[in-house]
Amino acid sequence: MTNKEIAELAKTYLMPNYAPPPLAFVEGNGCMLTDADGNEYLDFVAGIATCGVGHGNARLADAICEQAHRIIHTSNLYQIEPQARLAEKLCGLSFAERAFFCNSGAEANEAAIKLTRKWAGGRLADGQRTIVTALKSFHGRTMTTVTATGQEKYQKAFLPLPEGFRYVPFDDIEAMRSAVDDSVCAIMLEPIQGEGGINVPDPDYLPSVRELCDERGILLIFDEVQTGMARTGKWFDYEHEGIEPDIMTLAKSLAGGFPMGACLAKGEAAVAFEPGDHASTFGGNHLASAAALATIGIIEDDGLVENAREMGALLVERFTTMAESNSRVDHIRGRGLLLGLQLADDGARDLQAACFDNGLIVNAIGDSILRLAPPLCVSAEECERAVATIGEGLS
Numbered sequence: 001m002t003n004k005e006i007a008e009l010a011k012t013y014l015m016p017n018y019a020p021p022p023l024a025f026v027e028g029n030g031c032m033l034t035d036a037d038g039n040e041y042l043d044f045v046a047g048i049a050t051c052g053v054g055h056g057n058a059r060l061a062d063a064i065c066e067q068a069h070r071i072i073h074t075s076n077l078y079q080i081e082p083q084a085r086l087a088e089k090l091c092g093l094s095f096a097e098r099a100f101f102c103n104s105g106a107e108a109n110e111a112a113i114k115l116t117r118k119w120a121g122g123r124l125a126d127g128q129r130t131i132v133t134a135l136k137s138f139h140g141r142t143m144t145t146v147t148a149t150g151q152e153k154y155q156k157a158f159l160p161l162p163e164g165f166r167y168v169p170f171d172d173i174e175a176m177r178s179a180v181d182d183s184v185c186a187i188m189l190e191p192i193q194g195e196g197g198i199n200v201p202d203p204d205y206l207p208s209v210r211e212l213c214d215e216r217g218i219l220l221i222f223d224e225v226q227t228g229m230a231r232t233g234k235w236f237d238y239e240h241e242g243i244e245p246d247i248m249t250l251a252k253s254l255a256g257g258f259p260m261g262a263c264l265a266k267g268e269a270a271v272a273f274e275p276g277d278h279a280s281t282f283g284g285n286h287l288a289s290a291a292a293l294a295t296i297g298i299i300e301d302d303g304l305v306e307n308a309r310e311m312g313a314l315l316v317e318r319f320t321t322m323a324e325s326n327s328r329v330d331h332i333r334g335r336g337l338l339l340g341l342q343l344a345d346d347g348a349r350d351l352q353a354a355c356f357d358n359g360l361i362v363n364a365i366g367d368s369i370l371r372l373a374p375p376l377c378v379s380a381e382e383c384e385r386a387v388a389t390i391g392e393g394l395s
């Protein structure tokens, strides 16, 4: 089928909640994608910061195939060896002591919210159930995670919302202090806001939020669905901040593009769920866990944490130089390979289209920001090519 034929079929039979262009990728190799008409593109979106180890990764594909031939799924009614090994691996890489697995970022955040409320039920005062989140945050599209998301545009068609959330401006510690009263049991934040505009907080902000949580005896939840799994040049973004959360959620790159989410925790929160409290039929099944174990192995063996740091630094340097001579570029922000190119005008969508015409896939988030999140295996040559294409697109 051609791009156009696929788009027509989709338009007839899919619910109209997505509005993609008539463009269907059918093959990928590293950072390159090929569409149904045979055109090639350099991918600086990576399935929305998800295909960390690149497209068509043979080691990941082999691990998925081998596991699929052996056994795909038995449910959590029984022990699952790759799931237990994955939990051990993630706990070894992070602050966490225990893991729960599910199938997406929203589900990981649902789990974190339920875990927090269960933890609070046993330890805090009656009624201490409110979770403070940030304006411009993004935590998912289920009813509870869309409520946690501090953006009215995602909520207003779906009222009434579940209770128990309060919003504050991101990166404003005074606003956070004022919001945390005796009804609050946790603060939930993305350490860098992704969908909200690649907003990196001041270096003091997250350590001060940690302090506040400790003072009040409440939990700190980091949503690392977008920032985790080496995206920002460390395994997890909290490592840049010199602090640890109590709960962290992961998804996107966790299994290299295979659907999987995780909620990790330490301390009393890690053992708050009892049998029957929470579950997922597919969560952490053999296939997803094997994909995640292979993904982690590739990130380790191919040095992708370091590569994310180095390629991110290269891109920041190039775009900082570009901003000095091109009045349309205001600045570049972000960390590792999660970057936002802030334009001085509202031309991000036009720039995205111009890049696309020249074989580069980028993602406009809003009118004036271009998100750059290539696979973690991107090369210096590919980064230079992307910079040149964006430079041309700007003119």
Ligand SMILES: Cc1ncc(COP(=O)(O)O)c(C=O)c1O
Binding pocket: 048, 104, 105, 106, 107, 109, 138, 139, 140, 141, 190, 194, 195, 223, 224, 225, 226, 227, 251, 252
């Ligand atoms: C920070 C963050 N949390 C949660 C989600 C929701 O993840 P999913 O789409 O896998 O449910 C996203 C998705 O973009 C995200 O960026």
